[in-house]
Amino acid sequence: MINKVMGIDIGGTSIKLALFDVTGLMLDQWSIPTNTANAGSEIPVEIVDSINERMNQNNQELAEVLGIGIGVPGPVTDQVVKRAVNLGWTDFPLKQMIENSLNIPVALLNDANAAALGELWKGSTxxxxxxxxxxxxxxxxxxxxxxxxxxxxxxxxxxxxxxxxxxxxxxxxxxxxxxxxxxxxxxxxxxxxxxxxxxxxxxxxxxxxxxxxxxxxxxxxxxxxxxxxxxxxxxxxxxxxxxxxxxxxxxxxxxxxxxxxxxxxxxxxxxxxxxxxxxxxxxxxxILGNEAGMYGAAYQVVSTLKEYAI
Amino acid sequence: MINKVMGIDIGGTSIKLALFDVTGLMLDQWSIPTNTANAGSEIPVEIVDSINERMNQNNQELAEVLGIGIGVPGPVTDQVVKRAVNLGWTDFPLKQMIENSLNIPVALLNDANAAALGELWKGSTxxxxxxxxxxxxxxxxxxxxxxxxxxxxxxxxxxxxxxxxxxxxxxxxxxxxxxxxxxxxxxxxxxxxxxxxxxxxxxxxxxxxxxxxxxxxxxxxxxxxxxxxxxxxxxxxxxxxxxxxxxxxxxxxxxxxxxxxxxxxxxxxxxxxxxxxxxxxxxxxxILGNEAGMYGAAYQVVSTLKEYAI
Structure with missing residues (x-):
């Protein structure tokens, strides 16, 4: 059933990834180390490889994922990462890179904003x-x-x-x-x-x-x-x-x-x-602690889907 | 042609009224004194009478007015004026009163917010x-x-x-x-x-x-x-x-x-x-000076029309 979204939170030391259904139920969660070598240029490939590998392991279809939200440690303008000092990125087209590899819509947002959205989605009673x-x-x-x-x-x-x-x-x-x-x-x-x-x-x-x-x-x-x-x-x-x-x-x-x-x-x-x-x-x-960013990144996708009533 | 909106700015000493087309062209403008007698209870009737009279004078049809926005000097919650100290109002159902008399949708907002919207609509290059x-x-x-x-x-x-x-x-x-x-x-x-x-x-x-x-x-x-x-x-x-x-x-x-x-x-x-x-x-x-409130009150109606694509 095509009702899944992914939320990814890129930090300076680890990248946290999670698969959710569109209601916000977390189905799977894992992490990989953040590879800051070569000004962070390996990060997109490593994210893509990690997603493909995990989906294969779990016999899950990438085609069931409606979109991927990614929180990044820096400002995002027009869906480009303007700067991420800890990663070595400047004007980094992360959205385009992941979309080209996985053929799934990607939404970028700042990590603090992602955490805020996570608390909006799943933290409030x-x-x-x-x-x-x-x-x-x-x-x-x-x-x-x-x-x-x-x-x-x-x-x-x-x-x-x-x-x-x-x-x-x-x-x-x-x-x-x-x-x-x-x-x-x-x-x-x-x-x-x-x-x-x-x-x-x-x-x-x-x-x-x-x-x-x-x-x-x-x-x-x-x-x-x-x-x-x-x-x-x-x-x-x-x-x-x-x-x-x-x-x-x-x-x-x-x-x-x-x-x-x-x-x-x-x-x-x-x-x-x-x-x-x-x-x-x-x-x-x-209440979501360091999971807030993943929830919020996923919600960024869900709220867009809602807006266009997909 | 049904393409007109009204913007009204209720102040402590005068009530400013204007007729616009939906693009924001001001077609007519006038004012009446604010009657604060009897805890401001005459104000709705005097607004309604003034609108009817002015439309008659100018051979304009009320049926051409899509909606009326009204800026009031106090907080507005759920389209009720919570308080307007200068007018004597508390929990005053101004929207309902004007709508019942004129049979035109009314939108209330705080006067400072109306001025802000006016500048958004007509003040920026x-x-x-x-x-x-x-x-x-x-x-x-x-x-x-x-x-x-x-x-x-x-x-x-x-x-x-x-x-x-x-x-x-x-x-x-x-x-x-x-x-x-x-x-x-x-x-x-x-x-x-x-x-x-x-x-x-x-x-x-x-x-x-x-x-x-x-x-x-x-x-x-x-x-x-x-x-x-x-x-x-x-x-x-x-x-x-x-x-x-x-x-x-x-x-x-x-x-x-x-x-x-x-x-x-x-x-x-x-x-x-x-x-x-x-x-x-x-x-x-x-740049709109004391006309900003009328423009913004009218824009509150126009933006609602846009939202519902009427």
Whole structure:
């Protein structure tokens, strides 16, 4: 039966692949290492070979696959990967290459956007169409979904929540080259830097240690959390006051601290949100973890099929 | 020929009405005073009477009007006006009332959103679908358009740009009840307050006087402008980094200062924008002035007709 789609998430160290039916039931999942040799030029062939091999192994027909969605670690404009620094790609025509080899329609999207779509499709308990997805991990990233569609933007910078400018007494230089982006303060790295600076020595090297200190009622660690959620809360409230979404979803490594992190974050957003939103917004933790990208990449295909009522 | 639409903009002092053809050519325009007596309960009847009278005068047939769009000064949820403080309305079924009287489909939307749609339809030199519209006037307002549609939001707070929280040393209380919203610093009132505070006396009472001082090279007035565009630039860059629109449109009374205001504002946005956007975004002044709301209200009808290919 021709009712299958594939979702692929290309990361810097591994490529995750999954086969779904169009309702989002995951039928198969596997991964291959990311081969960054020769500026990532082997990656398309290795994806194609891996798909063919896996389908053969499982006695599945490629002809049953309606489309393949692929999340990539970089901006995508007009279905071309503009840049993927970790892979070595610049203006890389991945869609065309995979389509030529497999003769199946391919849809590309940015990996953070794919994760957001995954949470839209399979993470929410009720159907939603307007979601702000924020990942708080090594950096701060995100995806904006409006009317069920990812907002990619004119320069594929839609959802670059981590680069909202913040006001601070310090000057921290962001990876993007700007000074005092949200990511410099609201990310795992930002939190660690804040605590070490407050303590004037290296107290922790990761956020797990930091949250352990918080549970032990360490004052500087608690102050660090307060500062961090204040930066995040202010920026997220700014987005929420502008977009007024149905749901805010928080993912990424730091969200694994659970309510210890999410509860003060919710309070901070609430304190800055527009009054008619403040008591009245939905915030939840992302639940798909590192499978979100595969789900979302597959959903990009499914939503296109729906649109054209195929 | 049945190819006409109406656009109505209900303000606190007057109601502006216009007849357009579906391409956006304005065929007729008039206004009536806003009657706020009896909690604004006479307004629907007076709109209906005024339309009937005007059509009769001009020998035009109401049957030629495909639909009526109405911009209202308050939030609209599920096509009901939730609140319009200036008019005295709460949960006011304006759509139903006008439809029952005229037997023509009515679409309601918030007035700032209507102005944004008007600029999308008739203000841009080339077709755009993704626009951030910011009005800098007595307050700071706005509208967000994604894929050609206004983003109204879950609580009709989409585009409430004026209530993005900002960080400041002072504490200014916003009309919404929160402290230090963008509007407290980035609006005409905010600018005047900033200058008077810097000077420690009442120097100006309106922004026209303030811009005259700037042209005369007054240092405190120039400092005020710098502070103002910094607040606005940071907030708008935050939106732009998140939504990555095709165009930023600046309207409202303060925008009438032209390049004296827009040029430093552009510089401020550029300094805070994500690098791939910074050198590369379009910002323009709104051009429809107080006619934008009528155009946008009419376009709300036209875009619905297009969607259903009527």
């Amino acid at each position: 009720e159907p939603v169409q307007n979601v702000v997805f924020v990942t708080v991990g090594t950096g701060v990233g995100g995806g904006i979904i409006v009317n069920g569609k990812i907002l990619n933007g004119e320069h594929s910078s839609g959802g670059e929540i981590g680069h909202i400018p913040v006001q601070a007494e310090e000057e921290r230089i962001c990876g993007c080259g700007n000074i005092n982006c949200l990511e410099c303060y609201g990310s795992a790295n930002g939190m660690i830097q804040t605590l070490n600076r407050l303590a004037d020595e290296t107290v922790v090297s990761n956020t797990k240690e930091l949250f352990t200190l918080i549970q032990m009622n360490n004052l500087l660690a608690k102050e660090t959390l307060k500062i961090t959620v204040d930066y995040l809360g202010r920026a997220i409230a700014g987005i929420v006051n502008t977009l007024d979404p149905e749901e805010i979803v928080i993912g990424g490594g730091v969200s694994e601290a659970g309510q210890l992190f999410l509860s003060p974050l919710r309070d901070a957003i609430e304190s800055y949100a527009f009054p008619q939103i403040a008591g009245n917004f939905r915030l939840r933790k992302a | 080339e077709p755009v679908q993704n626009v951030v519209f910011v009005t800098v006037g007595t307050g700071v307002g706005g509208g967000i358009i994604v894929n050609g549609k206004i983003l109204n939001g879950e609580h009709s707070s989409g585009g409430e740009i004026g209530h993005i929280p900002v960080q400041a040393e002072e504490e200014r209380i916003c009309g919404c009840g929160n402290i230090n919203c963008l509007e407290c610093y980035g609006s005409a009132n905010g600018m005047i307050q900033t200058l008077n505070r810097l000077a420690d006396e009442t120097v100006v009472s309106n922004t026209k006087e303030l811009f005259t001082l700037i042209q005369m090279n007054n240092l405190l007035a120039k400092e005020t402008l710098k502070i103002t565009v910094d607040y606005l630039g940071r907030a708008i860059a935050g939106i732009v980094n998140t939504l990555d629109p095709e165009e930023i449109v600046i309207g409202g009374g303060v925008s009438e200062a032209g390049q004296l205001f827009l040029s430093p504002l552009r510089d401020a946005i550029e300094s805070y924008a994500f690098p791939q956007i910074a050198g590369n975004f379009r910002l323009r002044k709104a």
